[in-house]
Amino acid sequence: MTLKELKALSSDIEQAIADGEKARRADALKAADEAAKSFGFSLSELTKGSRSKAPATKSALPPKYRHPENPEVTWTGRGRRPGWISDGLASGRKLQDFAV
Known part of the structure; x- marks a missing residue:
């Protein structure tokens, strides 16, 4: 068989497998x-709520803190310091100067 024929056969096999799984x-x-x-019961009644949330x-x-020049930029006080x-x-301001 040629490479082209093998690829076509492989594609047909994959499709047959997918169809078999659906069936x-x-x-x-x-x-x-x-x-x-x-x-x-109906199947939907039995399975309702059975999936884990x-x-x-x-x-x-x-x-907790807001940028003094751009109020859209904020920091919660957790994680790495912006x-x-x-x-x-470093310029001498205190953390409370940035408080919301």
């Missing part, structure tokens, strides 16, 4: 639905 999944869902109905995202902390805070402290 298996559909059969599994059908069997699960029938089993749920035999107990008087995504971890809650941390809410953003309110800013350059504008370090520069201000």
Whole structure:
């Protein structure tokens, strides 16, 4: 077989595998639905809320310090100290001078 024929065959095999997996999944869902109905439930009733919830995202902390010239730039006081805070402290200002 030529390389072109092998690649075409490989593509056909990948598609056949994907189709087979879809068919298996559909059969599994059908069997699960029938089993749920035999107990008087729908599959959606049984699976509702069974998925684990995504971890809650941390809410953003309110800013504690604000840039003196650009009030849009803030810092919460956590993490690495921004350059504008370090520069201000080096020039003799106090951290409280930047407080919101």
